[in-house]
Amino acid sequence: MIDYNLLADLQQMWHYQFMQHAFEAGTIVAIIAGITGYFVVLRRSAFVAHAFSEIGFAGAAGAVLLGIAPIFGLLLGSTMGGLAISALGRRAKNRDTQIGIVLAFSLGLGLLFISLYTGYATEAYSILFGEILGISSSSVLLTLFFGLVILCAVAVIYRPLLFASLDEEVAEAKGMPMVFLGTVFMLLVAVAVSIAVQIVGVLLIFSLMVTPAATAQYLAKRPQIAIIISVLISLIATWSGLFVAFYTPYPVSFFITTIAFSLYLIVRFVYPRIRPARITQTKYEGIRK
Amino acid sequence: MSTNLITADNLAAGYREKTVWSDANFSFGRGEFIAIIGPNGAGKTTLFRLLLGLQQPLSGTVKIFDAPPTRGNTRIGYVPQRHVIDSDTNIECLELVRLGLSGKKWGFNPFSNKERDAALAALEGVGAAELAHRPLGALSGGELQRIFLAEALVSNPDILLLDEPLSNMDLRRETELLHLVNDVVRSRGVTALLIAHNINPLLPHLDKVMYIANGRVATGKPSEVLTSESLSALYGVQVEVLRDPHGNVAIIGVEEHHGDMV
Numbered sequence: 001m002i003d004y005n006l007l008a009d010l011q012q013m014w015h016y017q018f019m020q021h022a023f024e025a026g027t028i029v030a031i032i033a034g035i036t037g038y039f040v041v042l043r044r045s046a047f048v049a050h051a052f053s054e055i056g057f058a059g060a061a062g063a064v065l066l067g068i069a070p071i072f073g074l075l076l077g078s079t080m081g082g083l084a085i086s087a088l089g090r091r092a093k094n095r096d097t098q099i100g101i102v103l104a105f106s107l108g109l110g111l112l113f114i115s116l117y118t119g120y121a122t123e124a125y126s127i128l129f130g131e132i133l134g135i136s137s138s139s140v141l142l143t144l145f146f147g148l149v150i151l152c153a154v155a156v157i158y159r160p161l162l163f164a165s166l167d168e169e170v171a172e173a174k175g176m177p178m179v180f181l182g183t184v185f186m187l188l189v190a191v192a193v194s195i196a197v198q199i200v201g202v203l204l205i206f207s208l209m210v211t212p213a214a215t216a217q218y219l220a221k222r223p224q225i226a227i228i229i230s231v232l233i234s235l236i237a238t239w240s241g242l243f244v245a246f247y248t249p250y251p252v253s254f255f256i257t258t259i260a261f262s263l264y265l266i267v268r269f270v271y272p273r274i275r276p277a278r279i280t281q282t283k284y285e286g287i288r289k
Numbered sequence: 290m291s292t293n294l295i296t297a298d299n300l301a302a303g304y305r306e307k308t309v310w311s312d313a314n315f316s317f318g319r320g321e322f323i324a325i326i327g328p329n330g331a332g333k334t335t336l337f338r339l340l341l342g343l344q345q346p347l348s349g350t351v352k353i354f355d356a357p358p359t360r361g362n363t364r365i366g367y368v369p370q371r372h373v374i375d376s377d378t379n380i381e382c383l384e385l386v387r388l389g390l391s392g393k394k395w396g397f398n399p400f401s402n403k404e405r406d407a408a409l410a411a412l413e414g415v416g417a418a419e420l421a422h423r424p425l426g427a428l429s430g431g432e433l434q435r436i437f438l439a440e441a442l443v444s445n446p447d448i449l450l451l452d453e454p455l456s457n458m459d460l461r462r463e464t465e466l467l468h469l470v471n472d473v474v475r476s477r478g479v480t481a482l483l484i485a486h487n488i489n490p491l492l493p494h495l496d497k498v499m500y501i502a503n504g505r506v507a508t509g510k511p512s513e514v515l516t517s518e519s520l521s522a523l524y525g526v527q528v529e530v531l532r533d534p535h536g537n538v539a540i541i542g543v544e545e546h547h548g549d550m551v
Contacts, residue, residue: 044375155397163392166378166385169369170440173341174393175361221381221424 013246021135022252026238028140028147029199030208034231035154036192037213038223039185043165046210047096048085048186051103052193053205055081058106060127060197061113070127071142074194077106082190086183130201130253132242143195150188157184162223199238200253207257208234215264218271233263293318294448294480295340299349302335308347309335313506315499319447320478322471324491327501333484334370336501337450340482341367353448361393366441370452370484374433378426382417382436383408385425389440411443412436415469431462435469442473449473449481456486463490470494488515489537500540515540 003009013019040049059077060070081102088095114124126134135143154161164171164181172178189209196208216230241256293316301311309332317323325333338344339351342360351358353365366389387408391401412418417435420428428436434454441449451470455463471494474481485491488498488511498514500507507514507523514520515538520528528542 042380156395158397159388159392159394163388166380166388167392167440169371170367170389171392173343173360173365173367173369174363175342175359176393217377217379221379221422222384223380226380 009243009247013243017137018133018135019242019246021137021140022132022242023239024140025135025143025195026132026199026242027235028143029196030234030238031231032147032150032192033196033208034212034216034234035227036150036189037209037234038216038227038230039161039165040189040209041213041217042162042223043185045189046206047099049189049193049209050205051085051099051106052078052081052190053197053202054103054110055106056190056194056197057127057202058110058113060202061110061117061124064123064127065113065117069139070123071139071194071198074197075146075191078190078194079187081106082186083183086179086186126201127197128201128203129251130197130199130204132199132252135198139198143198146191146195150192153184153188157181161185200256204253204257207237207253207260211257211260211264212237215260215267218267233260237263295351295353297349297351300339300351301347301349302332302339302344303347308504310501310504310506311347311349313349313508315506315508317480317482317497319480320474321480321496322474322494323480323482323497323499324488324495325482325484325499325501326486326488331501331503333501334452336499337367337452337482337484340448340450341365363444364447365450366444366446366448366479367450368434368437368441368452368454370456374425374428376426379424380426381422382425382428382439383412383421385436386411386439386443389443408439408443411439414442414473415439429462430457431466434458434466438466438469438473442479445477447479449479451481451483453484453486455490460490467491467494492536492538 014023040046056074056078059073059075059080061073062077063070063073084102085095085099088098117123160171160176161181161184164176164178168178193205193209196205200207212233213226213230215233216226219229220226237256237260240259241252244255245252296316297313299311300313301308302313303309303311325336327333335344339346340353340358342358342362353362383405387404389411390407391398391404409418409421412421415435415438417432417439420432420436423432425433425436437454438451441451449470454466454470458466467490470481470483473479474494482499483491492511495511497509498511500514500520503524505523507520509519515530517528517530520530520540520542524542526542528540531539531541533539
């Protein structure tokens with residue numbers, strides 16, 4: 001029962017182990033999704049990220065059928081998808097048609113696995129829409145492990161990846177390993193998507209992988225600042241989503257997506273009106289249109 | 290050890306099935322401003338790809354600093370041909386210029402003051418210091434070309450390759466940019482190769498011109514190369530070079546059947 005005393009409410013909530021796990025996994029996923037999401041938005045790979053989650057759905061459903069934890073199926077499915085899309089070539093982000101074809105097939109395959117599975121239909125539901133309240137302590141550890149792997153990898157490839165994303169042709173002419181960078185990035189997104197699916201599910205993956213980063217882009221012009229803001233937004237959405245959901249009968253994923261979307265709308269449409277006006281005229285260019 | 294930065298001997302370029310041009314011989318020294326002109330598809334960008342080590346010659350040799358070109362040569366600054374940066378790219382210009390210096394480095398060091406100062410200096414060098422904190426997506430074509438130029442110059446290259454930097458630019462911006470490139474060439478001793486469609490605005494600045502058409506490459510001083518006699522001799526067909534009273538030239542007779550081998 002909520003008593004409108006924040007400290008007491010939080011204590012009450014964290015009294016439950018499933019809420020502790022939810023906050024731990026949610027925090028790791030929010031940080032990872034906020035960081036990788038920035039590059040997903042910068043490279044305009046949102047559709048690819050979505051495809052990973054749906055290919056992961058087939059993997060997760062297959063894992064459920066075989067009695068394995070869905071996260072392993074997700075990881076297998078999405079990393080295979082990542083390698084396949086990298087193999088399509090550098091211009092993979094423009095291969096919407098091929099990706100769409102594979103995506104539809106994967107969903108169909110997932111549906112078959114789910115119908116073959118004689119257990120509860122809630123398994124499918126939780127893969128599609130997230131099941132943050134059912135995360136075990138071993139899942140939290142697994143999430144932490146993959147989160148750290150992604151964090152380390154991004155720290156190492158940060159500058160080359162940013163360069164290759166922003167100015168592909170010059171980066172290539174400078175001898176950057178473009179295929180390697182593209183493949184590593186795809187694998188990072190695949191793993192990030194897999195652990196994020198636990199929180200918001202296959203269908204709502206954009207709320208953590210795209211919305212916070214897209215919002216952050218309006219607020220900061222320096223990538224490292226934008227990434228920090230992106231992480232903060234996904235943390236706010238995840239934490240307050242969990243908090244509100246605990247005291248209401250509605251699903252966590254709904255609140256996470258709604259909070260992220262509301263922040264986007266505010267930044268997109270309200271912030272430009274209240275932000276201090278800038279002088280856009282420059283010295284040597286004279287008056288601009 | 291020659292004094293030339295770039296030399297080519299009987300160089301031929303193209304792809305496995307098709308030679309784009311052949312028998313090219315040229316040499317460019319330090320601090321020269323060279324324009325590369327010719328019809329679309331004649332192989333102007335192909336020359337840049339050879340110099341950048343992105344493509345191998347079909348035959349003959351090309352050397353930069355007395356060595357075959359290698360990919361990732363830090364002594365070459367490159368501005369590729371491109372249209373625009375997406376108008377919703379909300380990243381400040383300084384960041385792109387800084388990546389021109391440190392984009393190849395692995396590891397995480399986004400707050401280096403030394404790199405930041407170098408990037409600011411490069412922006413100042415192209416008269417774009419005011420654009421440092423403007424988002425890339427909000428720039429005009431002319432402003433973007435200045436940023437790309439700063440990105441190419443920030444690592445202090447000896448050679449500058451500019452692929453059609455003047456396209457989609459009005460006359461005033463074109464003149465501004467050409468003066469800027471000319472200043473860079475003269476003040477830093479950089480050798481600049483610039484691909485253009487129209488030779489005329491470049492003529493006052495050029496040391497050499499390279500005319501690529503119909504599988505042949507003519508190189509030399511503009512007054513020597515751009516004559517009816519030399520181009521007719523090179524192509525084996527009658528080529529007319531017309532000059533108006535202001536010194537502007539028009540080349541007639543090659544463009545019509547470009548792509549054919551002569």
